[in-house]
Amino acid sequence: MKVQAFFLGAVIATSVLATSPTVIAWSAEPPCDEIEIDTGTCQTAGLVNQAAGGVDLTGSAGGGGDQSRGSQESDAPQSGDRDDIQAVAPTDPPPPPPENCSPINVAICAGDPQPDPEDPAPAIVVTLRDIASFRPAKPGNGMEPGGWAIEDLPANFVAAASVEVVSGTLLGQPADVRFTPVGYRWTHSDGATVESGQPGANWATLGLREFSATPTSHSYAESGEYVVELSVVLRAEYRFAGSGWRAIAGTLSIAGEPQRVLVGQFDTVLTQGDCNAYPSGPGC
Amino acid sequence: MPRSRPARSARHPGVFSLAAAGAIALVLSGCVGAPEPTPTPSTPTDAAEPIFASDEEALAAAEEAYERFLVATAEVTGSGGTDLGPLAGVAIGDANDAQIETAASYVEDGLRSIGRRTFVTYELQSHDEDPSRGAVVAFYVCDDLRGLDVVDINGASVVSPDRVLDVPYLVVAEGRAANDLEISAKDLWERENFCG
Structure with missing residues (x-):
């Protein structure tokens, strides 16, 4: 037949x-x-x-994790190659971000400027202004489905940002600056803002069906074209050759490429x- | 007798549409639905008189045609594929061609069937009245293979113990007379088995 x-x-x-x-x-x-x-x-x-x-509507959702990113370094043990996205059990709430840091509470995100007792404090104080020439990579602003969404169904937004070490010259000396993402904010052009201490994760990673709600998802109520801006809050540390990492007071924010989302009805x-x-x- | 679920329209005017802001419009639409048939009372002399006044009538006639089709195909395979006569009047087009191929496979493999398939209707897909084809009724069915055995020349069953017993199909019946529809297509529904 x-x-x-x-x-x-x-x-x-x-x-x-x-x-x-x-x-x-x-x-x-x-x-x-x-x-x-x-x-x-x-x-x-x-x-x-x-x-x-x-x-099955799985399409070309790239997700933020697929996007390129800068060099990485992390003190935490890594598991798998998706070290920038933490798996979350489907039914469990997302783990609290470190020290309850969030973009609206950046003071807590700031690094502890207390010096390491075993590492004598230098005579100088490094500020965010001093490390202005150290530029972290733009975070990936991914989503699934890739670039589109369905009216009243969650679209899942996933940032790709990880610990990054940038080398350069600080106060005339060779130095490294380590940027650690501590907060994420997605600003949707429909007026909604989603904030999280985690970058989000793909549905598959979370073990969820497509179009499930996630800690970083958003549902658009009306069809149309929207833009999502991602802002990642970074904590910065520095070190000179031979010395340990020292935190820099305050945080900085870096924006990803705006993500365009076309929202329509589906049948x-x-x-x-x-x-x-x-x-x-x-x-x- | 086949049982049918309440038919529901499977057609929608817009499959997937996106309206982008401004002059840019992205339309994700693969199917633009045909106008819903609107049966209207008509006199016997009305040239445009529909063959079926409702989807329910059309589905009932299609189910009868499919029942005749299953009986005929069982006779064909019951003969070991050598007798194609029963297909006349019940199968046309692709469905007829497919049954001829099936019969040839039975002959080639030296097999014959005992018993036959029955079916239940899963859902009406569509009912259209076409000037050239007459009534065209597409509906989803679940063939029940429990009453069908396939044996070799020694009479030994060759049916796998893992055989799926409820098989999903899309069936199309068509014809110009309400009581004389023929099966023109019968395609395995490959996406998933809706005959749970």
Whole structure:
């Protein structure tokens, strides 16, 4: 039996500049013929005894973790290659950020300027102004789905920022400055602001279904085009050659690239074929 | 007899649309729904008289056609694939071609079937009246394979113990007479098994 290819009758254009939409096809080849179904030798998704699941909308969500970032260094043990995104159990609340730091409470985010008792304090005091020439990398401002969202359904925003060490000259001496992200703020152009002590994590990492609410997600109430600005609060430390890390009082904030989000309504229909090719087909 | 769930419309006027600000509009729409058929009372002389007055009537006729189709295909495979006669009047187009291929596979493998499939309707997908094809009724079904066995020339069953017994399909029945629809397509629904 020749089983015709099926398509979900949904077409997703990936860019506002796209002039021809892209059709998502899930299957192009017949997996089995009728005799294989009769005898039970066919293996395909349609021949698994299970209830129908939801429509799989996983698209090109890049997530913030996919974006490039600067050099990394962390005192904490690393697990896996996604060290910038901390996995959170689906049902557990997000762990409290370090010292309850948040963008609206940056005073707590500030590093402790107390010197290490074993490291004699230098005669100078380094301030944020002194390290102005040390520039941390822009944080990645990712989201899933990638660049679009569905009205009244959560879109998941994930920042990509990690501990970063930048080398340079400080007060005339070779020095390193270590930037540690301690707070994240997403400012949505619909007026909403989401703040977190964590960068967020992808749905898959969190073990959640797509379009689930997360600590860093946001739902847009109306269709349209929105812009999301990410601001990451960084704590800074410095060290000269041979000395230990010393905190710098205060915090600084660095912005990621604005993320554009197209929000629309979504509906699905089951069709026999591609509705663009066969607009009069059943269901189209 | 097949049971059917209450039919619901599977068509929606907009599948996925995004309205961007300003002059830029992004439309994510793969399907623009056909106008909902609106059965209207008509006289017998009305040339545009619909074949079916409602989706429910159309689905009932399609179910009868599919029942005849399953009986016929069981006769074909019950003969070991050598007798294609039962397909006449019940299968056309792709569905007919597929059954001929299936029959050839039975012949090639030296198999024959005992018993037959039954089915339950999962949901009506669409009902349209086409000037060239007549009524076209697409509906989802779950074939029940519990009553079907496949045996070799020695009479030994070749059915896998892991065979899936409820198989999802999209079936299309069409025809110009209400009591004479034929099955024109029967496609395995590959995305997932909705026959839970």
